[in-house]
Amino acid sequence: MNTTNIQEVGNFLESIIDRTNNMKPIMHTIGEKVTSKSMEAFEKERDPISGIPWSPVSSDTTLTQAGGKKRAKTKKGKQRVADKRILRDTGDLQSSIDYTATKDSTEIVAAKEYAATHFFGDDKRNIKQRRYMPFTDELDLDTKTTNEILEDIGNFIIDD
Numbered sequence: 001m002n003t004t005n006i007q008e009v010g011n012f013l014e015s016i017i018d019r020t021n022n023m024k025p026i027m028h029t030i031g032e033k034v035t036s037k038s039m040e041a042f043e044k045e046r047d048p049i050s051g052i053p054w055s056p057v058s059s060d061t062t063l064t065q066a067g068g069k070k071r072a073k074t075k076k077g078k079q080r081v082a083d084k085r086i087l088r089d090t091g092d093l094q095s096s097i098d099y100t101a102t103k104d105s106t107e108i109v110a111a112k113e114y115a116a117t118h119f120f121g122d123d124k125r126n127i128k129q130r131r132y133m134p135f136t137d138e139l140d141l142d143t144k145t146t147n148e149i150l151e152d153i154g155n156f157i158i159d160d
Contacts, residue, residue, distance in 0.1 A: 016158075020157060021103075023104055030099075030149050034106075034145065049131060055086075
């Protein structure tokens with residue numbers, strides 16, 4: 001190996017060190033990826049890990065969304081159907097999903113107090129689990145998202 005090749009290797013290693021001193025750009029990429037998968041789950045009304053459709057809303061919820069018993073019926077006595085999507089009555093839960101990126105971490109949150117209830121479900125209150133983020137029940141990222149992020153990190157560190 002000649003001196004030029006050694007210097008090129010040294011320069012390459014220095015560029016990797018420089019990139020890893022501030023990982024904030026890749027932390028933003030991670031946050032965007034996870035929140036994007038979450039938004040897609042809301043749009044498709046499917047678990048972002050398994051792809052299984054969310055359980056439909058209960059008849060009680062449908063009735064509530066239609067305005068209650070009195071307002072749920074038309075003047076001719078027919079049942080009015082609420083035109084609401086699952087977990088999107090007001091859109092507050094979906095719009096509360098956000099992330100904060102720093103130079104060495106990404107924090108992803110669903111900032112509504114009822115977020116965990118819908119994510120995990122609640123058997124006592126007959127609320128079905130409707131996973132809307134690509135996290136397992138143990139709050140680990142799913143394998144596919146993890147592999148995508150690892151590839152993104154590798155590309156971030158290696159690319160010029």
